[in-house]
Amino acid sequence: MLLPFEKMHANGDDFVIVDMRGRKNIIDRRLIEQMGDRNRGIGFNQLAVIVDCEDADARLTFWNPDGTTLDACGSATRGVAWKLFRETDRLKIIVRTNHGLLTCTKEADGLITVDMGRPLFLWHEIPIDRKLDTLRLPILGEPAACSMGNPHCSLFLDDFENADVIGVGQRIESDPLFPQKTNVHFVQILSPSGIRLRIWERGGGIPL
Incomplete structure (x- = not known):
């Protein structure tokens, strides 16, 4: 058809x-x-x-x-x-x-x-696999996590240009901490109202 x-x-x-x-x-x-x-x-x-x-x-x-x-x-x-x-x-x-x-x-x-509503920050809302401080996860880079309907994990970086988006993105996406996997964000804070952002999407890779 x-x-x-x-x-x-x-x-x-x-x-x-x-x-x-x-x-x-x-x-x-x-x-x-x-x-x-x-x-x-x-x-x-x-x-x-x-x-x-x-x-x-x-x-x-x-x-x-x-x-x-x-x-x-x-x-x-x-x-x-x-x-x-x-x-x-x-x-x-x-x-x-x-x-x-x-x-x-x-x-x-x-x-x-x-x-899209308010971000969800509780561990079981994201979800992650156990009760943790979702603003400082016990994995490399101590990223923060939230949900906007899907799990999001955000790394805040100083060396933004050299971020290994593919390698780190794939590793964190499939980390056992995230039973449903997760999107991974690489963030550089420019000012109180501006950031730079690169994304590794769960199940999709790097979008433009």
Whole structure:
């Protein structure tokens, strides 16, 4: 069967949107792995599937290119919201994710914002495998951890240019401390209002 899709990006972080509203959802891990292959498929950092929802404008499920799932994705949610806003003259819509209900707003300049909610800092919310101080984890670099619907681990660095994003990212992503694996952030603080950031994405590698 033909499977229509849309491909979008947010500053180079690319994602695919598949609208399954009103149809049987045939998306499974095998299909995701085929679609996520950048050489033989479509390629993406995340894929979002839109399905019908009784208590929101739509329900979203998210996939990494390796076939694993994630509870929320801000960039892909904004892409879905842009698609849904084309169907209505409203300025706010609500979508349901595994992270909960997310409010999407169409701003005056036409850009789309998503309220992702407050960060979660408790060890079992992230989750990590045991009760720990999540602002100083007992692994190399003493990173901090939180959840925005997915586990995030942040290393604060002085030598940002020489950060081994691939090597350290892969190692921390699969550290036993994170039973669901984790995204890894490499952060240099520039000022109270500015940072530099490089990312190793769980199940996806380095996005732009």
